[in-house]
Amino acid sequence: MGRTVRTLLGVLLLAGLGTGPALAAGEAEPPIVQSWPHQGVFGTFDRRALQRGFQVYKEVCSACHGTKYLAFRNLAALGFSEEEVKAIAAQYTVIDGPNDQGEMFERPARPSDRKPSPYPNEQAARAANNGAYPPDLSLIVKARAGGENYIYSFLVGYEEPPAGVTVPDGMYYNKYFPGHMVAMPPILQPDGVTYADGTKATVSQMARDVTQFLAWLAEPKMEERKSTGIKVMIFLVVLTALLYAYKRRIWADVH
Amino acid sequence: MASDAEPLVLKSPTLRWIEHRLPIIGFGYQHLVAYQTPRNLNYWWNFGSLAGICLMIQIVTGIVLAMHYTPHVAHAFDSVEHIMRDVNWGWFLRYAHANGASMFFIVVYIHIFRGLYYGSYKPPRELLWMLGVVILLLMMATAFMGYVLPWGQMSFWGATVITNLFSAVPFFGEAIVTWLWGGFAVDNPTLNRFFSLHYLLPFVIVGVVFLHLVALHTHGSNNPVGIDLTKKDKIPFHPYYTIKDLFGLSVFFLFFGSFLFFAPNVLGHPDNYIPANPLVTPPHIVPEWYFLPFYAILRAITFDILFIPAKLGGVIAMFASIGVLFFLPWLDKSKVRSARFRPIYKIFFWLLVLDCFILGYVGANPPEGWLVPLGQVATFWYFAHFLIVLPLLSKLERPLPVPESLSTPVLGRGMAAAPAE
Numbered sequence: 001m002g003r004t005v006r007t008l009l010g011v012l013l014l015a016g017l018g019t020g021p022a023l024a025a026g027e028a029e030p031p032i033v034q035s036w037p038h039q040g041v042f043g044t045f046d047r048r049a050l051q052r053g054f055q056v057y058k059e060v061c062s063a064c065h066g067t068k069y070l071a072f073r074n075l076a077a078l079g080f081s082e083e084e085v086k087a088i089a090a091q092y093t094v095i096d097g098p099n100d101q102g103e104m105f106e107r108p109a110r111p112s113d114r115k116p117s118p119y120p121n122e123q124a125a126r127a128a129n130n131g132a133y134p135p136d137l138s139l140i141v142k143a144r145a146g147g148e149n150y151i152y153s154f155l156v157g158y159e160e161p162p163a164g165v166t167v168p169d170g171m172y173y174n175k176y177f178p179g180h181m182v183a184m185p186p187i188l189q190p191d192g193v194t195y196a197d198g199t200k201a202t203v204s205q206m207a208r209d210v211t212q213f214l215a216w217l218a219e220p221k222m223e224e225r226k227s228t229g230i231k232v233m234i235f236l237v238v239l240t241a242l243l244y245a246y247k248r249r250i251w252a253d254v255h
Numbered sequence: 256m257a258s259d260a261e262p263l264v265l266k267s268p269t270l271r272w273i274e275h276r277l278p279i280i281g282f283g284y285q286h287l288v289a290y291q292t293p294r295n296l297n298y299w300w301n302f303g304s305l306a307g308i309c310l311m312i313q314i315v316t317g318i319v320l321a322m323h324y325t326p327h328v329a330h331a332f333d334s335v336e337h338i339m340r341d342v343n344w345g346w347f348l349r350y351a352h353a354n355g356a357s358m359f360f361i362v363v364y365i366h367i368f369r370g371l372y373y374g375s376y377k378p379p380r381e382l383l384w385m386l387g388v389v390i391l392l393l394m395m396a397t398a399f400m401g402y403v404l405p406w407g408q409m410s411f412w413g414a415t416v417i418t419n420l421f422s423a424v425p426f427f428g429e430a431i432v433t434w435l436w437g438g439f440a441v442d443n444p445t446l447n448r449f450f451s452l453h454y455l456l457p458f459v460i461v462g463v464v465f466l467h468l469v470a471l472h473t474h475g476s477n478n479p480v481g482i483d484l485t486k487k488d489k490i491p492f493h494p495y496y497t498i499k500d501l502f503g504l505s506v507f508f509l510f511f512g513s514f515l516f517f518a519p520n521v522l523g524h525p526d527n528y529i530p531a532n533p534l535v536t537p538p539h540i541v542p543e544w545y546f547l548p549f550y551a552i553l554r555a556i557t558f559d560i561l562f563i564p565a566k567l568g569g570v571i572a573m574f575a576s577i578g579v580l581f582f583l584p585w586l587d588k589s590k591v592r593s594a595r596f597r598p599i600y601k602i603f604f605w606l607l608v609l610d611c612f613i614l615g616y617v618g619a620n621p622p623e624g625w626l627v628p629l630g631q632v633a634t635f636w637y638f639a640h641f642l643i644v645l646p647l648l649s650k651l652e653r654p655l656p657v658p659e660s661l662s663t664p665v666l667g668r669g670m671a672a673a674p675a676e
Binding site: 240 | 501525
């Protein structure tokens with residue numbers, strides 16, 4: 001019977017993997033596999049990396065990409081104080097209203113506001129980007145096969161196309177992107193941002209930081225989930241052991 | 256039999272007053288405490304009660320999720336993210352519900368294969384088995400519609416592919432599909448009705464589960480030896496099986512929790528975190544893992560059969576793969592229930608298990624190259640198992656000697672007394 005269980009679980013896992021990362025990669029190279037601080041049962045987010053990643057997102061990515069599920073108040077989870085969150089929000093302008101005169105008006109954003117999108121709608125985004133639509137990044141880490149590893153690889157995966165491959169105007173060659181031709185330019189350049197903590201802003205560093213920020217944004221309750229899980233599992237292990245002992249005692253007169 | 260158990264004695268006058276007018280205490284005592292159960296059930300018999308608990312978990316988490324979910328194409332995806340980000344314990348509810356569906360299918364598939372191995376579908380349990388098949392069909396419909404509700408890419412395109420299957424019906428196909436959609440494409444009316452039905456069907460399942468239990472308690476559980484047991488080989492359900500089921504439940508929760516808390520998206524598809532977009536088709540549309548074998552059977556029919564076009568053939572084959580289970584009690588006429596005493600059937604049983612995993616693998620991957628003939632062979636084998644192998648084995652197989660009771664050793668050779676009808 002033990003063998004049966006193992007077979008069942010093994011193939012179940014196989015079926016799960018079959019529907020997961022292996023698909024949708026197409027002809028692209030498999031992403032670089034790295035370890036991430038938030039991986040694994042005990043993994044937690046690296047707050048300093050998240051703050052640096054937010055800076056990269058804010059100063060580079062957010063020119064074209066929205067994050068519709070990010071409210072400024074959520075940034076407290078990155079380790080920003082209430083005052084810092086207020087200050088970050090105030091850098092943005094949101095449209096509110098209507099007021100007593102029935103008019104919409106602009107005001108500085110508050111922590112309760114969502115971060116405004118760079119474009120008013122998809123058409124405006126396409127018009128500004130040569131017909132391409134920069135996807136919303138709120139869930140991007142969970143929405144791509146390969147997750148963090150893919151996002152990081154994609155950000156550092158720009159290179160000259162191999163001989164014989166012509167890249168159309170306004171497109172770029174990325175070896176990790178399915179189909180290789182992508183409308184997004186290699187936007188991360190060395191020292192593209194100046195990190196407040198003095199970390200050297202290499203392309204790889206920025207890619208790693210912003211990927212961690214995006215992983216947090218895709219799954220902001222991850223730490224709560226894992227810490228709850230650890231407590232639940234410890235409880236269940238003890239409960240299971242007790243129930244097993246109790247079961248053996250009750251069944252003693254039957255066996 | 257349950258009716259042979261010693262009667263319930265109520266000391267409290269209040270309880271006696273109630274029981275005299277509404278005998279629910281006696282009913283509960285009869286079916287949950289005194290209920291006579293084979294003393295030799297192994298752990299594969301835990302999966303029935305586990306399935307019931309899975310159903311309850313799905314209903315409870317689902318009802319709370321429905322309080323925060325919005326069934327509208329413009330808001331459904333956002334409302335799911337609202338649950339994940341802003342609702343207290345929303346992430347727990349959603350991951351419990353989404354992974355709970357997978358757990359439910361794992362449990363039910365094991366429960367079904369346990370029934371196949373030990374011949375639990377044989378007389379007098381044919382209707383018990385058939386009600387189980389009805390539950391499986393209802394579960395599949397419920398799970399399919401539930402997967403549409405988050406309105407991600409796989410939701411939308413899965414719904415499109417599966418509802419389009421009905422267009423294969425001759426003459427009325429297109430009309431049926433338009434009727435199912437409530438329009439000319441999968442759109443807001445489709446999402447609304449799927450939400451409504453996804454909320455309704457679990458309660459229909461509860462009703463059929465009740466009938467399943469009525470049928471079960473009429474003749475009692477089958478057992479690993481597969482013979483009809485006398486009273487001395489039976490024990491009351493409580494405390495023996497209440498504690499055994501509780502222990503099994505705790506182990507099951509450890510398994511469930513490892514997905515829910517530490518790998519909640521492993522069984523899902525990344526594309527469903529992209530909002531539905533009718534203009535962009537995903538490169539590979541795959542259903543959830545628990546539908547993959549059926550998806551492989553659907554795609555295995557790549558050729559016309561006489562006047563039946565390939566598409567219709569695939570749809571018929573897919574539905575027939577469940578439909579054939581209804582006839583199982585009459586396809587396998589062997590008088591011996593348990594595979595323990597059926598050496599050849601045992602081999603074919605494991606071949607069927609392997610075949611289902613092969614079908615699952617084929618269903619998970621694009622239908623290209625050698626996977627196409629593999630899927631066709633596996634589909635053929637699936638049906639051959641039920642339609643050819645089982646009827647032949649019923650006649651040709653020579654079972655091992657079956658014991659008269661759990662305590663008596665096997666006497667003589669050949670088949671023992673056949674189970675009484």
